[in-house]
Amino acid sequence: MAHVLIADDDPHIREVLRFALVRAGHTVVEAADGREAIACFHAAQPPFDCLLLDIVMPEEDGLEVCRRLRATHDTPILFLSSRDDELDRILGLEMGADDYVTKPFSPREVVTRLKVVLRRTQRGASTPPAPVPAAIHSGHLRLEPETHRCYWRERELVLTVSEFELLRVLLASPGRVFSRDALTDQAFGPDHHITDRTIDSHIRRLRRKFAELGADPVETVYGVGYRLSVP
Secondary structure, eight states, X not given: OOEEEEEXXXXXXXXXXXHHHHHTTOEXXXXXXXXXXXXXHHHOSSOOSEEEEESSOSSSOHHHHHHHHHTTOOOXXXXXXSOOOHHHHHHHHHTTOSEEEESSOOHHXXXXXXXXXXXXXXXXXXXXXXXXXXXEEETTEEEETTTTEEEETTEEEOOOHHHHHHHHHHHHSTTOOEEHHHHHHHHHOTTOOOOHHHHHHHHHHHHHHHHTTTOOOEEEETTTEEEEOOO
């Protein structure tokens, strides 16, 4: 089971989520604002397996917390927000969140989405994960699944879990064009809660990270999907 941080300024929401998560077997720590969330994150022992972040919080909002943590950590993040605007959802995903749940929500839905996100990381699994290769290479690109590291010309890119899984699928078949559905199924499994727009947001963020290193190996095939072209 998982060690989860809930950051929300509404004590009732924290109480409801805590009850649902503890009932599902998880351990929970609460934070009432963004600053407290960051302090709890860095002090946690053992480290958190997932963060549930409200977007609108005092001190520092959820987007700022996500931005700061994503600079150095890939811990899965689910946003909780009363904002039901598509642009807000896209912004949250492009900041590095793995999923987005709109208030009001069912606690059961949050528990289910958490389960799906945790499955991607293979944390808290009851059985050992299947053996994975020490590294996957193609041209200047190298992925190390065991350590969750990515390198371009020996310079490291810090990737979220979702970004890493998408790149892993593309790297397994360089040059192959993946539709969004095929890419999503192979990266996250058939029981995911992920839309095409979510995939597009993750890919845009991934490409921005490559662009910072002067590279652009992920290509958009308009009307079809994406492929990896590695020199």
